Amino acid sequence: MEAVVLEPNLDLNLRDIEVAEEIGPRDVRVQLNRVGICGSDVHYYKHGRIGPFVVNAPMILGHEAAGTVVEVGSEVTELNKGDRVCMEPGVPDPDSKATQLGLYNLDPQVRFWATPPVHGVLRPTVVHPAKFTFKLPENVSFAEGAMVEPLAVGMHAAKKARIQPGDLAIVTGAGPIGMVTALAALAGGCSKVVMTDFVQPKLDLAAKLGPIVPVNPREESLNGMVNRMTGGWGADIVFECTGSSHIASELFEPLAPAGRVVWVGMPVEPISFDIVAAEVKEIRIETVFRYAHVYDRALALMESGKIDVTPLITDTYPFERSDQAFEHAAAMPESSIKVQVRM
Amino acid sequence: MEAVVLEPNLDLNLRDIEVAEEIGPRDVRVQLNRVGICGSDVHYYKHGRIGPFVVNAPMILGHEAAGTVVEVGSEVTELNKGDRVCMEPGVPDPDSKATQLGLYNLDPQVRFWATPPVHGVLRPTVVHPAKFTFKLPENVSFAEGAMVEPLAVGMHAAKKARIQPGDLAIVTGAGPIGMVTALAALAGGCSKVVMTDFVQPKLDLAAKLGPIVPVNPREESLNGMVNRMTGGWGADIVFECTGSSHIASELFEPLAPAGRVVWVGMPVEPISFDIVAAEVKEIRIETVFRYAHVYDRALALMESGKIDVTPLITDTYPFERSDQAFEHAAAMPESSIKVQVRM
């Protein structure tokens, strides 16, 4: 099949590649319609590796996907041919201890699209387990369906935060993950989100998404803003979405007693914490890795209108121009949040 | 001062009554602006007692209140003269074990407005501890401020439910408490609420408040609706807001495994449960009593626009016609939700 293939030499080719995919009794075959480009796709494209995962053989990119079921396995009852769907890109070993415990995202044996050596889905069709394939509500488009994957990261972070209704959250970083985390935090019970970034156009977009208060640290103080908003008490949650190693020392200051930090970003450097500053407020730090059990929840919130991701889809390219889509994503223009490919 | 006084013979008089109220160093004096009439006010008016609480002496009614600070105690720093505020009507013993644990609503020594022998606030002014007095955001009116008290019941129920983002909730009963519970559940993270009642006009109003699916059991099956919405899995939460003793046996059927029931209604009769039906799904039953620590949360959600209680304020009477307000509330017309008195 014709696919967007990253070669070990980091060339990106739209070319024919052989992918053997037999359908099992509990699988479905999906014809891809829309695939978003993730920061990890761009990272492989530019650097050929993420940590221990190295592109040693040609690999199809893309893991944020929506499409249409074109074939169902013999035991599949919950999906039908013609269903519009989106898919979780990671498939764990059903017998691992982590999976058994309901922590399937922590199974080290998980096979995840576009993580070497597993192919991604910038291609015509893919076979996938039915249980990781989710029907799109009628009012959710393919483009929105392909946004469920990044949104799932935010949903998982919101779940981990154990939001209490009316909490005030801070989101550091107004990139795609910061944006979906803010949406998930608001849908998940926060009254407002204070969002920080140095890039003003991203903050301007964020401010249009809901009760989000943008703070550009070049212009004003985050702590000052939070103190004004809470009468000096502090915010309930910080969602760290920058992955910056400079940010850590500032995370505890704007938080209230018993506040919590949910660490979503993945910093490459060690992070230095003033642990006593956390202790005097008994701050809890949650760390998250991908997501589990949130696709249906994300879709339910999109169906009911509580989450709208369409303003985040800033750029769309046809499949034939996937190379330009990658160049666009790699250039990270200030006005772009999510680049998608239309199959 | 002139106040709405319920006499032991159940006469309701707008008359002069002596109320000695000295202001302490951590108190404020509030001039009342708006007072809502609660089902408990009507119950005292009609029956003279609720459980062990008996109207043995003249008592001022009313505990859902908002007004303006007209005097502040010597140690009060967080409030100023002129502040628009609403007040929690219950004041616990600060030294009780329940209060110490943060469970001040469960302190048996709590003094609660309009619960014999404590006077309520259908009167010109009241002295109240500053820590149970909350400043209204600029965009929240006095009428909305007086709704925070009933909304707090829904907020507390939503907090106890430990909602996960995207949960589906059922609310049984579309009276004032059912309505505010639905609003709190949606603001607190639910994707949708299915609301049941036999009174169609109340359901029609509910359906306009947000992603609320009305179900009139005379017309369609709640279980059928939930099954269709969840592919047979079931809902995550039932908020029981009818107080009916007939409802219990039907609560577990529409719930998913690990679902929970939050019991808000206060049935006068014992409730009969099929406990095995709960066990096979490991359903958790939470019971709630009034509220604690939610006034500021309710106000934050009203300020940010996530909760709008104005459609619930269906009727307003001037102070001089408080008797008519009570008659209206007691008659419970199908088109009324909340009756308020304007001071």
Add this chain to the structure above:
Amino acid sequence: MEAVVLEPNLDLNLRDIEVAEEIGPRDVRVQLNRVGICGSDVHYYKHGRIGPFVVNAPMILGHEAAGTVVEVGSEVTELNKGDRVCMEPGVPDPDSKATQLGLYNLDPQVRFWATPPVHGVLRPTVVHPAKFTFKLPENVSFAEGAMVEPLAVGMHAAKKARIQPGDLAIVTGAGPIGMVTALAALAGGCSKVVMTDFVQPKLDLAAKLGPIVPVNPREESLNGMVNRMTGGWGADIVFECTGSSHIASELFEPLAPAGRVVWVGMPVEPISFDIVAAEVKEIRIETVFRYAHVYDRALALMESGKIDVTPLITDTYPFERSDQAFEHAAAMPESSIKVQVRM
């Protein structure tokens, strides 16, 4: 193979029966050494059914089992031939939504030993998935290993109670499940357990198991005892282990504010609750069904000496006299807790 077979006419025969069991790549074959008799085994023996589960065909009884691995599947790495093990009797569908969520005990498709039409293990060998087979620590005997199944019920209840260190628990009912629940509650953090039963010899045994305070309601008042022990505050947890429908109305009285009831017993009749009595204390009711994820935890506590189940194994019969073992168990003498069969 020769097995203890319950016939549809309720005859119990030690006889030859054909059981086809091929070993899969992730299975082990276990030679049974010790099998305990559960109340459900006795119930099938006496009545031929439990709820919707009817003995329509000959069925081998027994599901509390320990033995020795005699063969391992090709992909099994965590177990070896010769390992002494105990086994979880229920095997869920790995693809069900409940299993995926980590709630495998709530999967309606679970296949559970000695629940029609699934054979139990009063027989020489059984093939079982390795992931539901647990190695016994060196200091845990086969007899103790066969006790892990009932203990797991208590462990699961203790986990659901979310015990805080130093909690005071009440256990109603001093049968096998009450006993293991008391042991699990103490090992899980409770300071003491107050145990109630009308059968004095069982209470006398309980009092020897640890800091367990026996209360025979014929002799003294449970509420009086709890009040004395807690200065009138109340207990933190009630574990209901009688399954009696008379007990419910008395469960809330001895509890403290924010107390919880964990309902372990399975009453055949509906249970009548005074829900307002629960509400004024905001009592939480947890219901439990079997167990999940606790076998390794039970074994860890047995290995470290924090749980000792040996005093509960009151009677042991050889395999050939299984019929007598069942008669003994069915007679429920006051001095017996658990009857086991030695293979």
Add this chain to the structure above:
Amino acid sequence: MEAVVLEPNLDLNLRDIEVAEEIGPRDVRVQLNRVGICGSDVHYYKHGRIGPFVVNAPMILGHEAAGTVVEVGSEVTELNKGDRVCMEPGVPDPDSKATQLGLYNLDPQVRFWATPPVHGVLRPTVVHPAKFTFKLPENVSFAEGAMVEPLAVGMHAAKKARIQPGDLAIVTGAGPIGMVTALAALAGGCSKVVMTDFVQPKLDLAAKLGPIVPVNPREESLNGMVNRMTGGWGADIVFECTGSSHIASELFEPLAPAGRVVWVGMPVEPISFDIVAAEVKEIRIETVFRYAHVYDRALALMESGKIDVTPLITDTYPFERSDQAFEHAAAMPESSIKVQVRM
């Protein structure tokens, strides 16, 4: 009264000092019997300050205390003259928001014994609020009663860990706080504790306290030990009790997926974390500050025999030789854990 006074010049004198203490209606007066010396007492003695708290005026040392009630305020009902008691040394503002929420240990206005400018209790008597004064069970001695204060730190950490029955915990550091944390973790539901320290005599003592596995990193690998004990899965909890800034980078390695770190130690330097190592296991980090709501829980576990602190009281000096007690504590001999003063 005659007291152990630390002078601003760091002299330690047993001398007369005037302390005005009127008894309020909800206070008791306690005659001290036993006072333990804490690391913070030694730190003030040696350095004159801890962070922002500076000894600018003569201050009585000591905050780990037990004694006898000699006078009760007019409204005190729960305590009587002659009661043997221990006391929480910190008294918060009852009206602060943190106190109201049940988080009184996080109230910045808390007044804590022997924290400048508040006097400690190495003196004959002290007046204290009844609600922070706890009756000792009959089988708990004054010496054990004075250990409740450090034990409370461990109890609070154990509570924050949300131990599930059978968890495996690691405690880093076998000083007094490490020891009491290990005892609390075991009493609170852990099956075993793995304890690490470089000082072998402390490990040898720890190994006698219960199912505690000592690991001296000079001799063997902590990760190796944990892997052997858990089949490679990892431990559930790390209680960090060294306060060392070198330890952080090693905390995640021995933990299982969904493991948690409870940070009890108070490092003076920032701590450097490999946050991605935490993320791939979704490790949760809890930080704790002193304790709240655990004195009665600690006493309940001591009364029932689940916690025995007597082996930790290694050295006792008479009041007149308090200076020697401080010299002993400051020297930190390897065989000492807790030094106490007998009044």
